[in-house]
Amino acid sequence: MQTQIKIHKRLSLIAVTFLLLSCSSNVVFDQYIPIEDQQWHSEKEIGFMVNNLDTISANNVFITIRNNKNYEFSSLFLIAKLELPNGYKVIDTLEYEMTDASGNWLGSGFTDLKENKLFYKENVVFSEMGTYKFSIQQATRGIDDILGKNPLEGITDVGLSIEKIQK
Secondary structure, eight states: OHHHHHHHHHHHHHHHHHHHHHSOOSEEEEEEEEOGGGEEOTTOOEEEEEOSOOSSSOEEEEEEEEEOTTOOOSEEEEEEEEEOTTSOEEEEEEEEEOBOTTSOBOSBOSSSOEEEEEEEEEEEOOOSOSOEEEEEEEOOOOTTOSSOOSSEESEEEEEEEEEEOOO
């Protein structure tokens, strides 16, 4: 009797695992790169190479930032670059709010580590086959700070995710 219950539990666990793994996901690409010593230098580009994208479907591209309590600003400024397979480059200067008006973190997470999933490109079709190169640099500055915060402390990881838009 005990053996049958154990076998039944194992088969149930295997079935549930198979179902979870077989569900199709809309995530096309998802990668994080840790920031050494949680100090992001402004000249340090965080790069991602994405190959063999679907040339028909629309996608949303997100920059994901993980920060801890050592991050001292209410917003984050980034320079994001996208290089297409044909060599054409798109460079954007982006600003993201990291806290609300009361100074509470906007990211998700229950500990001192917060994760912020930030829109970078919406409804984009990668119409060329080949390698797409994404790079992200921080460009955060304090008030009256011409040179910028270097290094920027409290950023633990920088990520990029691409999700196919479900119709």
